[in-house]
Amino acid sequence: MRRLNPQKAELIAKGVLLLFAGTAVVALVAIVGYVVVKGVWVINLEFLFGRPRSMGREGGILPFIVSSIYLTAISLLVSIPLGLGSAIYLTEYTTEGWATKAIRFGVDCLAGVPSIVLGLFGFMFFVRLLNFGWSILSGSLTVSLMILPFIIRSSEEAIRAVPQSYREVAFATGGTKWQSVTRVVLPCALPGIMTGIVLAIGKCVGETASVIFTAGTSLRVPGSIFDSGRTLAIHFYLLVRETGASDMAYGSAATLLISILIVNFFAYWLMRRFIARVS
Amino acid sequence: MSLTKDRLVSPILFAIACFSITALFAIGLFIFVEGVPIMMKVGVWEFIGSTDWSPLEGKFGILPMIAGSVAVAAGTLVVAVPFGVGCAIYLSEFASKRTVTIIKPAIELLFAIPSVVYGFVGVLFIVPFVREHLGGAGHGFCILTASFVLGIRVLPVIVGISVDALQAVPKVYRDGSLALGATKWQTTTMVTLRAARSGILAGVILGMANVIGETMAVIMVIGNAVVMPNSPLDSVRTLTSNIALEMGYAEGDHRQALFATGVVLFIITMILNTLTRYVTRSRVGKKK
Amino acid sequence: MKIRVYQALLVLACVSLALGIGGGCSRRTGRQEGRIRIVGSTSVFPFVEMLAEAYEETKPAVRVDVQAGGSTVGIVSVRDGICDIGTSSRELRDAEKNGVTIIEIARDGIAIIVHPSNKLDSLTKKQIRDIYAKKITNWKGLGGDDASIAFVTREEGSGTRGAFDEIVMGQDTRISPSGLVQDSNGSIREAVATSPHAIGYISLALVNEKVRAIKVDGAAPTHENLAEGKYPVVRPFLFVIKGQPKGQVKEFIDFVLGPKGQEVLSKEGLLSPVVK
Numbered sequence A: 001m002r003r004l005n006p007q008k009a010e011l012i013a014k015g016v017l018l019l020f021a022g023t024a025v026v027a028l029v030a031i032v033g034y035v036v037v038k039g040v041w042v043i044n045l046e047f048l049f050g051r052p053r054s055m056g057r058e059g060g061i062l063p064f065i066v067s068s069i070y071l072t073a074i075s076l077l078v079s080i081p082l083g084l085g086s087a088i089y090l091t092e093y094t095t096e097g098w099a100t101k102a103i104r105f106g107v108d109c110l111a112g113v114p115s116i117v118l119g120l121f122g123f124m125f126f127v128r129l130l131n132f133g134w135s136i137l138s139g140s141l142t143v144s145l146m147i148l149p150f151i152i153r154s155s156e157e158a159i160r161a162v163p164q165s166y167r168e169v170a171f172a173t174g175g176t177k178w179q180s181v182t183r184v185v186l187p188c189a190l191p192g193i194m195t196g197i198v199l200a201i202g203k204c205v206g207e208t209a210s211v212i213f214t215a216g217t218s219l220r221v222p223g224s225i226f227d228s229g230r231t232l233a234i235h236f237y238l239l240v241r242e243t244g245a246s247d248m249a250y251g252s253a254a255t256l257l258i259s260i261l262i263v264n265f266f267a268y269w270l271m272r273r274f275i276a277r278v279s
Numbered sequence B: 001m002s003l004t005k006d007r008l009v010s011p012i013l014f015a016i017a018c019f020s021i022t023a024l025f026a027i028g029l030f031i032f033v034e035g036v037p038i039m040m041k042v043g044v045w046e047f048i049g050s051t052d053w054s055p056l057e058g059k060f061g062i063l064p065m066i067a068g069s070v071a072v073a074a075g076t077l078v079v080a081v082p083f084g085v086g087c088a089i090y091l092s093e094f095a096s097k098r099t100v101t102i103i104k105p106a107i108e109l110l111f112a113i114p115s116v117v118y119g120f121v122g123v124l125f126i127v128p129f130v131r132e133h134l135g136g137a138g139h140g141f142c143i144l145t146a147s148f149v150l151g152i153r154v155l156p157v158i159v160g161i162s163v164d165a166l167q168a169v170p171k172v173y174r175d176g177s178l179a180l181g182a183t184k185w186q187t188t189t190m191v192t193l194r195a196a197r198s199g200i201l202a203g204v205i206l207g208m209a210n211v212i213g214e215t216m217a218v219i220m221v222i223g224n225a226v227v228m229p230n231s232p233l234d235s236v237r238t239l240t241s242n243i244a245l246e247m248g249y250a251e252g253d254h255r256q257a258l259f260a261t262g263v264v265l266f267i268i269t270m271i272l273n274t275l276t277r278y279v280t281r282s283r284v285g286k287k288k
Numbered sequence C: 001m002k003i004r005v006y007q008a009l010l011v012l013a014c015v016s017l018a019l020g021i022g023g024g025c026s027r028r029t030g031r032q033e034g035r036i037r038i039v040g041s042t043s044v045f046p047f048v049e050m051l052a053e054a055y056e057e058t059k060p061a062v063r064v065d066v067q068a069g070g071s072t073v074g075i076v077s078v079r080d081g082i083c084d085i086g087t088s089s090r091e092l093r094d095a096e097k098n099g100v101t102i103i104e105i106a107r108d109g110i111a112i113i114v115h116p117s118n119k120l121d122s123l124t125k126k127q128i129r130d131i132y133a134k135k136i137t138n139w140k141g142l143g144g145d146d147a148s149i150a151f152v153t154r155e156e157g158s159g160t161r162g163a164f165d166e167i168v169m170g171q172d173t174r175i176s177p178s179g180l181v182q183d184s185n186g187s188i189r190e191a192v193a194t195s196p197h198a199i200g201y202i203s204l205a206l207v208n209e210k211v212r213a214i215k216v217d218g219a220a221p222t223h224e225n226l227a228e229g230k231y232p233v234v235r236p237f238l239f240v241i242k243g244q245p246k247g248q249v250k251e252f253i254d255f256v257l258g259p260k261g262q263e264v265l266s267k268e269g270l271l272s273p274v275v276k
Helices: A006-040 A045-049 A062-092 A098-112 A115-129 A136-160 A164-172 A177-206 A232-243 A247-278 B003-042 B044-049 B063-094 B097-112 B115-134 B143-168 B171-179 B184-195 B197-213 B216-221 B239-249 B253-287 C002-029 C045-058 C071-080 C125-132 C159-169 C185-193 C223-227 C247-257 C259-267
Strands: C035-040 C063-068 C085-088 C100-114 C150-153 C198-203 C234-242
Touching: A006 A247, A006 B063, A006 B097, A006 B115, A006 B143, A006 B184, A045 A062, A045 A247, A062 A098, A062 A136, A062 A177, A062 A232, A062 B003, A098 A136, A098 B003, A098 B253, A115 A136, A115 B003, A115 B197, A115 B239, A115 B253, A136 A177, A136 B003, A164 A177, A177 A232, A177 A247, A177 B003, A177 B097, A177 B115, A232 A247, A232 B115, A232 C185, A247 B097, A247 B115, B003 B044, B003 B253, B044 B063, B044 B253, B063 B097, B063 B143, B063 B184, B063 B197, B063 B239, B063 B253, B097 B143, B115 B143, B115 B216, B143 B197, B143 B216, B171 B184, B184 B197, B197 B239, B197 B253, B216 B239, B239 B253, C035 C045, C035 C071, C035 C247, C045 C063, C045 C247, C045 C259, C071 C085, C071 C100, C071 C234, C085 C247, C100 C159, C100 C185, C100 C247, C100 C259, C125 C150, C125 C159, C150 C185, C159 C198, C159 C234, C185 C198, C234 C247, C247 C259
Parallel strands: C035 C063, C035 C085, C150 C198
Antiparallel strands: C085 C234, C100 C198, C100 C234
């Protein structure tokens, strides 16, 4: 076999790999860029604050923005205490035993449940069994199951990153375990935890499969959490289904993507602050 | 704060922490309760092995859907693994710090884009492209299209875990190899990659689990025909799109059959997730 | 200090949750007043939304909530008492009929559509049946280009597909499982609009300039032909109510069947219901 000069091989390899990485970035820019560019000029005050007319073919997307915000807020309200509590337990209050292994297994598997299966569960359990009907409540409870493992994992990592010496100082000054957690560890880990929460917001906003069977497809602004509401992501899906690549579809997608981008950049900024703090 | 209150904290937090596994159990229970009876009624082997899916006539064979999910997972593997591992190698071994701060978040952002947007872009561009240049029975709605679209979507999962795995390889391995005169590339392929093998494998398995669970993007680009795939240009239906498509209209046996499909999905993803943990655990074991 | 901000946000969130639940509770007890819940067919959904919009203009106190979910979900939901009106785009089966009132609010033609560039403009029912049963696989055999036919259908259980099955396929022939499946009228239209060799069936009211509706058995899908029964592929849009319609529900149905409601529907291309 003719051997390629190792220096040359390395050069070729580097080039190819750079190409791969570059392609990934190009793909991102292309997808996001195309949708945003085609849709951003649809966005104006009337679009953002108006109501849909004529089956969503005209008008605005206010009800969907409200529904999305509502759904995300309730999901967070449910999963943050549960997630943070679990993370605190796993890091501060226990040693690695069979109980923690079981809990971690539960968390990992929950993370792996496909969103459509969660949607099925949500439909049977929240919509039918608990009789919440198609509502923001059913939808957000289902979505909270989806983001819970994520919040647990990222909070755990953030808490673990807090140097041990911080905790020791708390004990040395006479604090209880709980005080050391709430007054020292958590405040220090907060940006890291917030990053996880902010990223979870991004996921909530984009969720479709688990929401479509639980929160319903109503075109109205939901008056309360027992009302049905269509989130922006679902509205986009239904628009594409019914109207193809229409202006409204692009506009909704652009709004969706821009919000997600903002949320993600905020998360990165928080993460940088957190890393700066603990190192 | 009194010490008794402090002692209360631990059991409360324990109860909270157990919520996840309780929820998982509840989900599994419900899906099974709804789905298993029909599997028994039709016969488990008949359900999994028959290619005849005609719900209105009481025929519930999901083999084509299983084949569809597997085909899409395999196709995405072919697209995403070289792509993903390549990116990971570049980020971990060859890129400068500054490049990493630009590229890594960009790749992570690919995962944050909702799958409906992926489906949309796929239908707008990739479906016509495949149809015009490659033809095929699916007329553009086929396994190849789905693999392409999902490959990009799942890339961040593979890249993220692979980068972690590569970074976890101790520096001494690389230094030793370089000291022996190998080039950076030779070091990477012959030493670092090999050492990070199980971590990368875990990332790939997790990526595949993600693909099998993907619904929205798939429904829009894959054609949803109930056939056993013969070529990557065929249209197929996955387990997930089967549920999503027919759930709105199903009742009685039909609906239970869809839950049974959910059971199969649930089991498959559980197996894949357990496999991922097993693979990572054995890596940790090896290190010691 | 930053903690204050987070605490404040948390309090704000709790307050809004409380308001939300409080508002919801009162809404739920007052559920019967001022609220009509409609669930059902995806084909009927957009039209009911428009009827709801028009109705709410005349009666602002009433709120009409419309969900799509599928014809079967609509029928089951109304029988279970989850909603007030179920909508369906297919006839009910005998087993579904007891205990409910069925009211036809409109008729809808099903158009057979092809890409605008397709040379053909007419097919017989038998030819369409053979295409969907995969007995004819190339446009060549019908006088068109030499290209394989991509036939698109709705998912099993769809009201539109049920009607197509009943009227075009008949009792003995099934749609071949290798057909492309899309999950709504709109997405079939989009698929055919972008695919030069595709054929599909959608609600007649949803045909636009992106696709062409062909003649079936020589009859073009026009309103006259539909009304006179010359165009064979017609199906009913139904409201299904548990027991007899009363109160608000009855008022809404009267509105839909009355001149204002029917005007909304016929503007979108639907036919008036068969007068019984």
